[in-house]
Amino acid sequence: MKVEELPPLPRSFYERPTTLVARELLGKVxxxxxxxxELRARIVEVEAYLGERDQASHARRGPTxxxxxMFGPPGRLYVYLIYGMHHCMNFVCxxxxxxxxxxxxxAAALDDETHPRALSGPGKxxxxxxIALAHKGLDLTARESELVVVDDGTRPRIAASRRVGVExxxxxxxxxxxxYVPGHPSVSR
DNA sequence: TTATCGATGGTA
DNA sequence: ACCATCGATAAA
Numbered sequence: 001m002k003v004e005e006l007p008p009l010p011r012s013f014y015e016r017p018t019t020l021v022a023r024e025l026l027g028k029v030x031x032x033x034x035x036x037x038e039l040r041a042r043i044v045e046v047e048a049y050l051g052e053r054d055q056a057s058h059a060r061r062g063p064t065x066x067x068x069x070m071f072g073p074p075g076r077l078y079v080y081l082i083y084g085m086h087h088c089m090n091f092v093c094x095x096x097x098x099x100x101x102x103x104x105x106x107a108a109a110l111d112d113e114t115h116p117r118a119l120s121g122p123g124k125x126x127x128x129x130x131i132a133l134a135h136k137g138l139d140l141t142a143r144e145s146e147l148v149v150v151d152d153g154t155r156p157r158i159a160a161s162r163r164v165g166v167e168x169x170x171x172x173x174x175x176x177x178x179x180y181v182p183g184h185p186s187v188s189r
Numbered sequence: 190t191t192a193t194c195g196a197t198g199g200t201a
Numbered sequence: 202a203c204c205a206t207c208g209a210t211a212a213a
Contacts, residue, residue: 047205056205058200066200084197086206103205123206133199165205 003029003040003110008148011141014074018093018100022048023179025091025102027154029110032129032147039129041119042154045106045180045187047163049090051099056169059099069137070099077138077147079131086123089131091140091149105164105178108186118186156181164189 009028014021025046032039049057051070058067058080069078070092078090078101094100107125109117119125126132131147139145159182166173180187 049205058205061201064201080205081197081199083204083206084199088205090205105205121206163205168204 003031003150003152006150006152008141008143008145008150009075011073011075014091014093014140015095016093018050018102019048019177021091021093022046022102022177023158025104025149026158026179026181027156028149029152029154030104030107030129030147031150032131033145034130040110041107041125041129042110043104043107043149044156044184045104045120045178047103047105048177048179049101049103050177051094054169055172056163056166057099057101059101063099067099070101072096074100075139075141077131077135077140079126079133079136081133082123087126087132088122089126089129089135106180106186106188108184116186120186120188156184158182 025043028043030041051059059070063071073096074092076092078092082088090101090103092101105122107119119128158179160176161178163178
């Protein structure tokens with residue numbers, strides 16, 4: 001079955017513990033649909049943000065206007081602007097009412113198989129896929145969505161480390177909630 | 190190779 | 202005032 005015919009991952013995929021979803025997202029393929037063309041990229045690096053108790057998570061202050069979507073139903077897109085110039089995309093996890101999201105940090109563009117392009121870092125990834133604040137709330141599980149995720153059967157190895165850029169989060173900064181495909185050239189840092 | 194810095198704006 | 206960043210530049 002060709003990638004473009006694969007169905008989007010269902011709501012049930014996202015409606016599980018955030019850390020498990022994060023690990024299983026490695027190797028999955030982002031499909032970004034425009035009017036005429038579509039872009040595909042394989043996820044190689046993610047971070048889990050666990051909700052209100054996680055002092056590195058935007059959900060740590062409760063359901064503020066920005067972070068409320070993290071408390072809502074799973075399978076939706078959470079986009080925020082960082083440092084005034086870069087967008088970051090996250091997939092909402094856990095059941096409705098419980099906060100949790102996975103930050104997509106890096107992917108490998110599949111549009112030119114012979115010259116795979118590294119999309120290393122959440123800002124670069126969003127720029128390449130043209131994802132911005134307007135896409136916040138998008139349903140990742142609907143067939144017609146501008147962005148969906150599909151499973152083509154790839155099962156990469158998984159390595160874990162501390163999350164990037166969350167030194168302020170005390171003990172939570174030390175948790176190994178960043179997951180990546182070891183040795184993959186598109187992984188950041 | 191590592192270190193530092195400026196750009197730029199939403200968020201609380 | 203503080204960032205879930207990036208690219209350029211400088212130091213070594």
